[in-house]
Amino acid sequence: MENVVLIIHLLLALGLIAVVLLQRSEGGGLGMGGGGGGAISGRAAATALSKLTWLLAIAFICTSITLTIMAAQKSAGSSVADRIGVPQTEEGGEAPAVPALGSDLLPPSEGDNAPLVPSAD
Numbered sequence: 001m002e003n004v005v006l007i008i009h010l011l012l013a014l015g016l017i018a019v020v021l022l023q024r025s026e027g028g029g030l031g032m033g034g035g036g037g038g039a040i041s042g043r044a045a046a047t048a049l050s051k052l053t054w055l056l057a058i059a060f061i062c063t064s065i066t067l068t069i070m071a072a073q074k075s076a077g078s079s080v081a082d083r084i085g086v087p088q089t090e091e092g093g094e095a096p097a098v099p100a101l102g103s104d105l106l107p108p109s110e111g112d113n114a115p116l117v118p119s120a121d
Contacts, residue, residue: 002070009063016056023049 002067002074005063005066005070009060009067012056012060012063016053016060019049019053019056023053
């Protein structure tokens, strides 16, 4: 059921994008100049497109709320904070010891005998 609502939601989003892009620009901003005439012009076409925009927007919001409710019901009773815990080892023993401060955390000093890069000999 959630997949069906999600597909409808995506189709509504694409339809809403298409209808908004088809509308005539009526002001400044990025659509300056707006152009005159064309196949889609006149007040009747603008009214029909704006009504379709409102219809698609309302349906988009409804599917958004529906998906939110479905997701909330699916995760009811569980929290991300509940999943955070001390990792348990399989043997049931204690967690591995933290290395002593400064021993394994620093790079080897110049006086160490171990080379930084293995030789190709």
